[in-house]
Amino acid sequence: MLQYVGRRLLQLVPVVLGVSLIVFLIMHLTPGDPVALMFGADAAANPELMASLRHQLGLDQPIYVQYFRFLANLLRGDLGRSLTTNDWVLEEVTARLPATMEIATSALVISVTIGLLAGVIAAVRRNSAFDYASTAGALFGASVPAFWLGLMLIYSMAVSLALLPVSGRGGALLPAIGQAFLGNANPLRTALSHLVLPSITLGLPSAALIARLTRSSMLEVLSQDYVRTARSKGLSERVVIFRHALGNALIPVVTMAGLQFGYLLGGAVITESVFAWPGVGRLTILAITQRDYPLVQGNVMVLALIFVLINLLVDLTYGLLDPRIRYQ
Amino acid sequence: MRRRIVTTLICSLLAVSMVLAGCGGTAPPAAPAKPAEPPKPQVNIVMAMSTDPKTMDPHKSNDGPSIINWKQMYDTLVKLDTENRTAIPSLATKWEQPDGKTIKFTLRKDVKFHDGTALTAKDVVFSISRLLDPTTKSPAAYLLNMIDTIKADDDYTVTVTLKQPFAPVIFHFAHPAASIVPEAYMKAKGDDFIKAPVGSGPFKFVSYTKGDRIEFVKNAAYWGGAPTPDKVTIRIIPEPSTQVAELEAGGIHIAFNIPTQEVARLKQSKTADVLTTLSWSVQGLVFNVTRKPYNDVRVRQALNYAVDKESIVKFVEAGLAEPTGQILTPVVFGYNPNLKPYPYDPAKAKQLLKAAGYPNGFETKFLVWNMDPRIKFAEAVQAQLAKVGVKVKLDIIEFGTALEMAYKNNFDVTTMQWGTATLDGDYSYYSLIHSDNWGSAGNWGHYKNKQVDDLIMKARTTPDQKVRLESYQKASEIVFNDAVWLFGDQLVQAFGVRRDLKNVKIPVSWINADVTKATIQK
Numbered sequence: 001m002l003q004y005v006g007r008r009l010l011q012l013v014p015v016v017l018g019v020s021l022i023v024f025l026i027m028h029l030t031p032g033d034p035v036a037l038m039f040g041a042d043a044a045a046n047p048e049l050m051a052s053l054r055h056q057l058g059l060d061q062p063i064y065v066q067y068f069r070f071l072a073n074l075l076r077g078d079l080g081r082s083l084t085t086n087d088w089v090l091e092e093v094t095a096r097l098p099a100t101m102e103i104a105t106s107a108l109v110i111s112v113t114i115g116l117l118a119g120v121i122a123a124v125r126r127n128s129a130f131d132y133a134s135t136a137g138a139l140f141g142a143s144v145p146a147f148w149l150g151l152m153l154i155y156s157m158a159v160s161l162a163l164l165p166v167s168g169r170g171g172a173l174l175p176a177i178g179q180a181f182l183g184n185a186n187p188l189r190t191a192l193s194h195l196v197l198p199s200i201t202l203g204l205p206s207a208a209l210i211a212r213l214t215r216s217s218m219l220e221v222l223s224q225d226y227v228r229t230a231r232s233k234g235l236s237e238r239v240v241i242f243r244h245a246l247g248n249a250l251i252p253v254v255t256m257a258g259l260q261f262g263y264l265l266g267g268a269v270i271t272e273s274v275f276a277w278p279g280v281g282r283l284t285i286l287a288i289t290q291r292d293y294p295l296v297q298g299n300v301m302v303l304a305l306i307f308v309l310i311n312l313l314v315d316l317t318y319g320l321l322d323p324r325i326r327y328q
Numbered sequence: 329m330r331r332r333i334v335t336t337l338i339c340s341l342l343a344v345s346m347v348l349a350g351c352g353g354t355a356p357p358a359a360p361a362k363p364a365e366p367p368k369p370q371v372n373i374v375m376a377m378s379t380d381p382k383t384m385d386p387h388k389s390n391d392g393p394s395i396i397n398w399k400q401m402y403d404t405l406v407k408l409d410t411e412n413r414t415a416i417p418s419l420a421t422k423w424e425q426p427d428g429k430t431i432k433f434t435l436r437k438d439v440k441f442h443d444g445t446a447l448t449a450k451d452v453v454f455s456i457s458r459l460l461d462p463t464t465k466s467p468a469a470y471l472l473n474m475i476d477t478i479k480a481d482d483d484y485t486v487t488v489t490l491k492q493p494f495a496p497v498i499f500h501f502a503h504p505a506a507s508i509v510p511e512a513y514m515k516a517k518g519d520d521f522i523k524a525p526v527g528s529g530p531f532k533f534v535s536y537t538k539g540d541r542i543e544f545v546k547n548a549a550y551w552g553g554a555p556t557p558d559k560v561t562i563r564i565i566p567e568p569s570t571q572v573a574e575l576e577a578g579g580i581h582i583a584f585n586i587p588t589q590e591v592a593r594l595k596q597s598k599t600a601d602v603l604t605t606l607s608w609s610v611q612g613l614v615f616n617v618t619r620k621p622y623n624d625v626r627v628r629q630a631l632n633y634a635v636d637k638e639s640i641v642k643f644v645e646a647g648l649a650e651p652t653g654q655i656l657t658p659v660v661f662g663y664n665p666n667l668k669p670y671p672y673d674p675a676k677a678k679q680l681l682k683a684a685g686y687p688n689g690f691e692t693k694f695l696v697w698n699m700d701p702r703i704k705f706a707e708a709v710q711a712q713l714a715k716v717g718v719k720v721k722l723d724i725i726e727f728g729t730a731l732e733m734a735y736k737n738n739f740d741v742t743t744m745q746w747g748t749a750t751l752d753g754d755y756s757y758y759s760l761i762h763s764d765n766w767g768s769a770g771n772w773g774h775y776k777n778k779q780v781d782d783l784i785m786k787a788r789t790t791p792d793q794k795v796r797l798e799s800y801q802k803a804s805e806i807v808f809n810d811a812v813w814l815f816g817d818q819l820v821q822a823f824g825v826r827r828d829l830k831n832v833k834i835p836v837s838w839i840n841a842d843v844t845k846a847t848i849q850k
Contacts, residue, residue, distance in 0.1 A: 030729075031728075031729040031732060032726065032728030032729045032732060033728065033732055034728075036728065036731055036732060036735070037727070037728040037731070038467065039390075039467040047768065047769070049462065049465060049467070049469070052462075052465075053465060084382055085382060085383060092538070095538060096538070096539060099539075151569055151570075151573070154570065154573045155573060158573065158577055159573050159576050159577045162577065165577075165579060166570065166573045166574045166577045166579050167565055167570050167573070167574060167579070168541075168565075168579075169540060273566045273567050274567050274569075274570055275570065276540075276563065276564060276565040276566060276567070276570055277539075278537065278538060278539030278540040278564070279539070282539055282566065283538075283539065286379070286380070289726070289728070290728075291728055
């Protein structure tokens with residue numbers, strides 16, 4: 001198994017190289033000059049200053065020189081400095097990453113909980129009213145735009161009922177959990193209250209996908225011989241479903257959840273905007289509009305890395321779910 | 329095995345979280361939850377804007393979101409009195425201009441920076457020199473690049489000499505990019521200055537969490553009198569609809585970005601209201617006069633006659649604008665109150681087009697910035713021009729790319745939104761209209777008129793305000809008759825404000841609100 005993990009980690013190298021090349025090319029081939037954008041309306045007054053800045057930032061070099069310079073720095077773990085703020089890219093990304101991880105993780109928890117429950121019940125009570133309702137709900141969940149859902153939640157839960165805060169992040173979650181254990185639950189309460197609405201907004205479409213997949217996967221497993229055997233042994237329905245069927249039905253669901261987590265990390269942009277959540281997604285969009293090449297590259301590299309690592313984790317959980325699966 | 333893994337995971341997560349909690353130094357600001365034991369309710373004025381500031385260093389940028397932060401913590405030598413279109417004392421109590429090239433500032437003697445040191449002439453010389461130093465790379469350095477020398481005569485007198493006479497120079501000292509910073513502190517901190525910036529303004533910097541908020545506390549020792557709020561928080565809320573929701577829920581007191589379609593509803597609201605002021609900004613379309621058919625003044629005039637600006641203001645701008653026929657607004661020195669916008673006259677437009685050789689109109693392209701208000705304006709103009717046979721295709725292009733196309737003369741007609749940030753006509757006439765500034769320098773349409781050039785230069789160099797005013801007004805008439813732009817409207821700023829927030833002033837300026845005297849009514 002260690003060998004397997006090692007090999008998978010080695011495979012990271014070509015993936016990261018590929019991602020770096022694609023991001024670099026896309027950003028640099030998009031028209032728009034970062035220096036001109038930095039100056040905005042003042043560009044008019046500063047042609048020489050802009051040229052000197054372009055030179056200082058290496059933007060006047062041929063594109064392949066810029067790429068290799070970027071790669072060389074990357075190998076040293078240096079993602080460069082933001083063109084617009086001059087802060088270290090790595091610092092900017094890691095400062096924002098916890099916020100994005102919080103919202104993506106809690107969205108995943110919500111989507112897996114709702115998705116699994118709805119999927120299993122719908123499969124077990126096939127063609128019941130619940131099945132139809134959950135299928136309809138899943139269709140709604142998968143098609144509703146995050147933007148609209150977010151604003152509806154804000155207006156109903158935060159403005160009209162005043163149950164939850166409208167937007168913003170209520171402090172970092174992990175330290176707040178620690179504080180709660182040390183006896184002060186207020187930071188945790190604040191952090192969680194700010195997390196609820198964005199997590200639901202982000203998690204609902206994934207919940208819908210997971211519900212549909214769980215349902216079909218469960219239906220397939222439930223029709224297999226060993227389930228019939230288990231039932232005929234006189235096992236209770238609960239044991240049959242949760243111990244015998246669900247474990248096997250989970251494999252495609254876990255794969256999906258892993259992929260969804262990647263999507264939740266990178267796709268949280270709209271949710272982050274609607275809820276003024278200070279995450280990586282918003283940082284990336286802003287960086288793109290400002291043609292802040294190092295910042296965009298850094299964000300995408302970090303997200304890609306996390307995505308690949310999570311997929312590795314997902315592959316490793318297969319062994320936990322199904323003891324027959326071995327890693328070579 | 330499975331259970332052990334899960335237990336280990338949970339335990340390690342807990343351990344990490346407790347360690348993080350232990351190093352509480354980095355704990356971000358608590359959100360508006362119940363404080364543990366409120367000793368005395370603090371007044372915290374919360375404002376929301378949509379973008380992060382680029383920097384807390386006033387000499388390194390010139391973007392609106394940064395400027396609102398600078399205005400809280402720094403001062404300039406003079407301030408703008410937007411009602412009377414003049415400069416008024418701030419750090420400088422008075423200034424004399426013995427000749428066209430010299431200005432002598434006398435400073436207040438009771439000003440202390442937030443670190444307790446006194447503000448003296450040395451700091452003024454340092455700050456202005458730093459702004460102008462090419463290695464600082466300030467995009468706003470051009471505002472004062474007419475300065476030849478700046479020196480301290482004594483602790484409280486500064487003499488500035490100019491390379492050549494520049495009449496509106498005093499207005500340029502009011503620009504936030506000319507903020508005064510403490511020399512000793514800045515030199516000691518170096519690049520770390522922006523992490524703990526120090527100024528002499530009404531509020532002191534506390535913290536900045538990127539993408540989230542900037543916090544200030546009041547400067548009780550402020551030379552202009554201690555501000556009434558204990559704290560000021562500027563939150564970054566990118567989505568205008570969320571800003572409105574926060575305003576209604578009471579999470580913020582001022583929202584700077586109100587979608588036009590929300591204005592009418594907010595005005596009816598019990599908790600929030602909309603405050604408006606006429607801004608220094610105009611919007612319109614710039615004709616590229618080097619290209620056919622826009623090299624023909626009759627075509628440019630025809631397009632001006634063909635657009636019903638009243639209806640655009642009413643239906644597109646939700647009434648938050650007024651039709652105009654010039655590039656300055658009434659709050660700017662040089663505005664011509666007698667110049668009325670082109671009336672809506674499609675018959676006259678058709679007649680002019682026919683005379684220019686386009687009896688059936690023509691096809692053309694507009695370069696449009698991909699910003700919602702600009703797109704809506706361009707679409708409205710497009711619909712109106714169709715009625716006189718001019719078929720417009722809109723190229724809606726991301727702002728950075730669009731700017732580059734405009735700089736490279738790669739457009740027929742382009743959207744334009746422009747504010748006269750110094751409140752003096754020179755800022756706009758010289759950049760946008762004078763032939764020195766063809767192309768990327770600001771006069772994108774390559775307009776040239778010798779008489780207008782001369783008038784602009786005359787107003788630039790003579791100290792006589794009456795002559796200057798007449799020069800701009802005369803120039804505005806020629807620019808109007810030459811139909812250099814498709815003149816659109818002058819814009820009104822609309823900010824959402826909680827009804828319980830009192831004594832707030834919305835100055836004509838960048839996105840900003842003066843909350844130094846603000847109170848919250850119980």
